[in-house]
Amino acid sequence: MSEGKVSEGTDRHTELGLKEEDLIEMYRYMLTARFCDERQWALNRMGKAPFVVPVSGHEGAQVGSGWAFERGKDVFCPYYRDLALVLVAGLTPEEVFMGLFGKAADPSSGGRQMPAHWGSRERHIITGSSPIATQVLHGAGIALAKKIKKSDAVVGTWFGEGGTSEGDWHGAMNMAGIHQLPLVFVCENNQYAISVHESKQVAGSVYKRAEGYGMPGVQGDGNDVLESYRLTKEAVDRARAGGGPSLIELRTYRFYSHTSDDDDRTYRSKEEVEEAKKKDPIPAFERYLRSIGVIDDHRIAEIREEIKTIIAEAVKAAEEADFPDPSTAMRNVYADPPQEVT
Amino acid sequence: MSEGKVSEGTDRHTELGLKEEDLIEMYRYMLTARFCDERQWALNRMGKAPFVVPVSGHEGAQVGSGWAFERGKDVFCPYYRDLALVLVAGLTPEEVFMGLFGKAADPSSGGRQMPAHWGSRERHIITGSSPIATQVLHGAGIALAKKIKKSDAVVGTWFGEGGTSEGDWHGAMNMAGIHQLPLVFVCENNQYAISVHESKQVAGSVYKRAEGYGMPGVQGDGNDVLESYRLTKEAVDRARAGGGPSLIELRTYRFYSHTSDDDDRTYRSKEEVEEAKKKDPIPAFERYLRSIGVIDDHRIAEIREEIKTIIAEAVKAAEEADFPDPSTAMRNVYADPPQEVT
Amino acid sequence: MAESSNGVTEKNIIQTIHDTLHDEMKRDDRMVILGEDVGARGGVFRATMGFLQEFGPERVIDTPLDECLIAGVSIGLALDDMRPVAEFQFADFIFPGFNQIVQEAARIRYRSNGDFGLPLVMRTPWGGGVHGALYHSQSIEAFFAHVPGLKVVAPSTPEDVKGMLTQAIDDPDPVLFLEHKKTYRLIKGDVPDERYTIPFGKSKVVREGSDLTCVSYGLMHHYCLEAANRLSTDGIEVEVIDLRSIYPLDMDTVLESVGKTNKAMIVYEDNKFLGVGAEVSAQIAEHALFELDGPVVRIGAPHVPAMPYAPTLEHWFLPDPDRIEQEMRKLAEY
Amino acid sequence: MAESSNGVTEKNIIQTIHDTLHDEMKRDDRMVILGEDVGARGGVFRATMGFLQEFGPERVIDTPLDECLIAGVSIGLALDDMRPVAEFQFADFIFPGFNQIVQEAARIRYRSNGDFGLPLVMRTPWGGGVHGALYHSQSIEAFFAHVPGLKVVAPSTPEDVKGMLTQAIDDPDPVLFLEHKKTYRLIKGDVPDERYTIPFGKSKVVREGSDLTCVSYGLMHHYCLEAANRLSTDGIEVEVIDLRSIYPLDMDTVLESVGKTNKAMIVYEDNKFLGVGAEVSAQIAEHALFELDGPVVRIGAPHVPAMPYAPTLEHWFLPDPDRIEQEMRKLAEY
Ligand SMILES: Cc1ncc(C[n+]2csc(CCOP(=O)(O)OP(=O)(O)O)c2C)c(N)n1
Numbered sequence A, B: 001m002s003e004g005k006v007s008e009g010t011d012r013h014t015e016l017g018l019k020e021e022d023l024i025e026m027y028r029y030m031l032t033a034r035f036c037d038e039r040q041w042a043l044n045r046m047g048k049a050p051f052v053v054p055v056s057g058h059e060g061a062q063v064g065s066g067w068a069f070e071r072g073k074d075v076f077c078p079y080y081r082d083l084a085l086v087l088v089a090g091l092t093p094e095e096v097f098m099g100l101f102g103k104a105a106d107p108s109s110g111g112r113q114m115p116a117h118w119g120s121r122e123r124h125i126i127t128g129s130s131p132i133a134t135q136v137l138h139g140a141g142i143a144l145a146k147k148i149k150k151s152d153a154v155v156g157t158w159f160g161e162g163g164t165s166e167g168d169w170h171g172a173m174n175m176a177g178i179h180q181l182p183l184v185f186v187c188e189n190n191q192y193a194i195s196v197h198e199s200k201q202v203a204g205s206v207y208k209r210a211e212g213y214g215m216p217g218v219q220g221d222g223n224d225v226l227e228s229y230r231l232t233k234e235a236v237d238r239a240r241a242g243g244g245p246s247l248i249e250l251r252t253y254r255f256y257s258h259t260s261d262d263d264d265r266t267y268r269s270k271e272e273v274e275e276a277k278k279k280d281p282i283p284a285f286e287r288y289l290r291s292i293g294v295i296d297d298h299r300i301a302e303i304r305e306e307i308k309t310i311i312a313e314a315v316k317a318a319e320e321a322d323f324p325d326p327s328t329a330m331r332n333v334y335a336d337p338p339q340e341v342t
Numbered sequence C, D: 001m002a003e004s005s006n007g008v009t010e011k012n013i014i015q016t017i018h019d020t021l022h023d024e025m026k027r028d029d030r031m032v033i034l035g036e037d038v039g040a041r042g043g044v045f046r047a048t049m050g051f052l053q054e055f056g057p058e059r060v061i062d063t064p065l066d067e068c069l070i071a072g073v074s075i076g077l078a079l080d081d082m083r084p085v086a087e088f089q090f091a092d093f094i095f096p097g098f099n100q101i102v103q104e105a106a107r108i109r110y111r112s113n114g115d116f117g118l119p120l121v122m123r124t125p126w127g128g129g130v131h132g133a134l135y136h137s138q139s140i141e142a143f144f145a146h147v148p149g150l151k152v153v154a155p156s157t158p159e160d161v162k163g164m165l166t167q168a169i170d171d172p173d174p175v176l177f178l179e180h181k182k183t184y185r186l187i188k189g190d191v192p193d194e195r196y197t198i199p200f201g202k203s204k205v206v207r208e209g210s211d212l213t214c215v216s217y218g219l220m221h222h223y224c225l226e227a228a229n230r231l232s233t234d235g236i237e238v239e240v241i242d243l244r245s246i247y248p249l250d251m252d253t254v255l256e257s258v259g260k261t262n263k264a265m266i267v268y269e270d271n272k273f274l275g276v277g278a279e280v281s282a283q284i285a286e287h288a289l290f291e292l293d294g295p296v297v298r299i300g301a302p303h304v305p306a307m308p309y310a311p312t313l314e315h316w317f318l319p320d321p322d323r324i325e326q327e328m329r330k331l332a333e334y
């Protein structure tokens, strides 16, 4: 992994089959995620959002990997960190803020779950929970269904390096390997699970585990959106062609604390964080876009302004929206609700 | 893995630091296990033993790997198949049959557990249960204790290839790799978990998983007792010297059905079983012992007779022993039993 | 298989399960069966015998030895509109899948506010009296019935087994379908050949009586019936109710009966403390207190970790018709 | 930390836990603490703040994110004569370890007929009212109290927390030590500086009364006390019992109180169905039926999968002093 790879003036995207419109859209998603994040932290400090899960730092890995999938056909099994990814998958900023506030219009859960517990049947985003790594097995099951149905849809599942420790992950890797499922495992390795460093989390290394399960494993720079796209696209194409699963480890960093309940100063130094921010995926991608002449200062300012406006409106709509009515609280425990047991 | 390796006349054992007495003892353990097994099946057919877990076929892997540990210091975390191993660790045939009948004098459980759920604090055999692969995590915990105490004891844990599928196994491999624990993982790969073939059980391969967890992994012929010893001894020595964990995959075969409740004819052919029996670890080791002149026909007949006598007496003693008294049934739920909750 | 006559066939319970699963596999392509040894082996109790040959390895899937995987993959299948019927080889071995079942399967509909649903059947053999010792005899219904979002049923006759298994497969929600393994071959009965379902949440008065109400399920139901029949010769008439469904729990039938008999007893082979009998008893104490002429009696297993192996201890652990008869007599005479 | 005077110091609950663990770590070399984020982070609730620095990484172990591992490795440590105190970061996340806890930890002494024992403490923050939603609000005591071989305690005051945590560490058997996370900073009290233990299986009459008996534990105990105090101004005197220990369960104290007040209510924030209140109620129905002048009332959470996030729904879900007061009044006036 070499630092700043994306900023050089070579045309990397054409090789990858990406058009300039793609690049702009990817850039917009990255920025949207970043600005949503900044906004939700601000709301948290204002006492308006009790709980925030930040994405900042992961936008390159998420948008790059997410872009490799076909929306409307493929299936996303994300985890809580994946704000940028679910935007790519089709959630809107307004929906994100509905979830942040726990409003009735939150598409993920109607205000039942904490923020960042994404889900949307319509967008093929599988409902997620808090217990770590359960979604990877759901991904395996969905991929098995696709295989049984002879569909050419591909399933992606995302998780942190901490998520690789649970038995669920092991089971999903094993199942995918045995049945050569159309499943792409994407590890966003930011070196920490809350405070626990990778060295106390992962014996050996994440991507090297792939071989033991009979699938290809690669490691790449998650701060490089195009590299993240390239590695994932190869895996998605292979899976779609019947070539089975892959494991992709994207190295990145989380810029904020784990959540708004965490304080990262107990376990990592300010210097380390500052150092990591130098590899921020957004300016890196901006440098690339400039170098190939797709954007300039003016266009950047314009885009930023557009996105900020969208987010401001989203926040406003979400703030004004209603909380769920307690009279609805007994719904959806079962499809046919029995009487409340009292 | 080449067939019949042990039968050649070269002196393999001296290289391995084994004396002739060792060889004879190892041979006796293998035979004892085999004869116990034959006897327990006979008792089952006579209606005297409701449940039997066979060992036949695994004696080479178990005695070879078990012999690499130091009794009285090292710790054994076996699974139900490990009759030969627990004999090496110090259980007597009489104790084995006490367990088979569920008698009060069964040292493993006083008749509480099914047969083959081994345990003996005195012999450092950790109490086992039926749920697969839980013992490997206990092994990791004990190995961690040894490391904390700066003891040079080594822990061994045994399991089938089916056992590698549970999350417990993954967790133990991870923990052992991270903390470089003095733990040796021994997989007795007999290609079946009840009826499920290895190809539907293990993606990739067992021993290749080791690298992903940062530890050495090797595969060897489990029907070759000396090879099983050699590979395990290397791992035990390394662990004792502070070199961390290892994974050893010993390829073998189970000759009988999974248990007396199983019928293997539904899932594997008679021919396959017959073919596997040609690699029986016991005659193979006999050939080796003959070839180096340690035993001859006469001595073999003598040893067999001795062991049969021991087993006959063991069975008799166990048959005559008492079942546990129901008045003891509430004991040992807690150290200080509360009143029965009625 | 026995001959069918008048549209009914006599079968034991394991045969009923086999045939019901078979009919449903033929009926709905989306149904897949997965678990340990469900393929060539046809399941260790033969519930899926011959299925692999008939339906192929894509619909009859031998999984790795990992119950977490079985549960999690089944959830994924259901989310993609398949109809998974998962087998956990023994109830005692479901616990590695506990997190996936309790935190995921049970909560997916609620947490997505109905956006996702989960038509999932989890079958598993439970219960004791088969020399299975600590790890092949357990009762697990209380753990799961405590979890909103799950349905838990434990029918005890072939007819109910077919109707409720069919219902479980039709059900849009996750169902834990408990099969008492001692009843597999012990209990026989007439089973209608036609497809039918029995709705969950309806218990059944199997024997009418006026002296006391006895509530149970699974093997214990049969033992209670036997005890009640014996007492009848002494003029004591016990009303015997088979709960069949643990959640939803049909307390209406129980309360109505208690209103008539004024005495209640609950018999279960699970550990007594916080077992299903606790809930039944608590609901009686809440809703029918002043109808009672005697204490609400619970017969359950002693507070030891599951059934021991030795025949002496197994016998000590498991309630049997003798003990139930005694307790019934005592309560009737209270 | 507050000043000590007369050998007692005022502390909140999380501080009490921190200090108790700290004292015990100093006292016994064999004690090790393991869990997620217990090291540099000092635990997400700061229960082990500073421990890594003081006791080093061999006794304060950040584990991988795998609760099955945490439970299983702790069992191994205990089997080799260490004194593990495992932290599960939230009660809601203990379930991947369910199999190791229920099948292994709980049964090791029994299945080995006493040859092996298991001095193991499992601490975990439970309970709601903290905007934690479905997966950071759960009550888990019923699952584990149902399992013979485990002890389950849930003290609610700093003094009890110290005495019972010390007891848990001394205990030769596996103990699930439940800490209500909403009480961590909410509840303060005097804590004796000296080492002391409070035996399990003793509940506590915290407020005497003659009109009805109210049994609860955890946060609900505080809410019940508040409701009872309010009612006192109207001349209704509620006897309030803090269970403290779920298993062993001290029914003697409860039954004695019910014998006096003739009315019983159990309040818990877990789902009502098959929650701890079911067992308490069932035992009352079995042993004190004819002492009762009113139904045995249970207040528990509705049958939805845990607490929702939106403030409107969270409020709806969790019993509060207002609702408890109402129900108390109704029962007192019954
Ligand atoms: C089963 C379970 N255990 C513990 C937690 C608490 N927890 C939430 S996030 C987290 C760390 C996850 O780290 P990682 O997988 O690396 O993802 P990251 O947050 O770094 O993106 C932990 C321990 C949980 N949510 N689920």
Ligand SMILES: Cc1ncc(C[n+]2csc(CCOP(=O)(O)OP(=O)(O)O)c2C)c(N)n1
Residues within 6 Å of the ligand: B081, B130, B131, B132, B159, B160, B161, B162, B163, B164, B188, B190, B192, B193, B194, B258, C036, C065, C067, C089, C093, C096
């Ligand atoms: C958790 C759990 N699930 C299922 C079982 C049922 N079971 C007992 S042994 C076995 C197969 C084990 O195969 P393997 O690990 O390869 O060992 P082998 O019997 O071949 O020596 C199964 C599925 C169990 N005991 N525990």
Ligand SMILES: [Mg+2]
Residues within 6 Å of the ligand: A160, A161, A162, A188, A189, A190, A191, A192, A193, A194
């Ligand atoms: Mg991470």
Ligand SMILES: [Mg+2]
Residues within 6 Å of the ligand: B160, B161, B162, B188, B189, B190, B191, B192, B193, B194
């Ligand atoms: Mg095997």
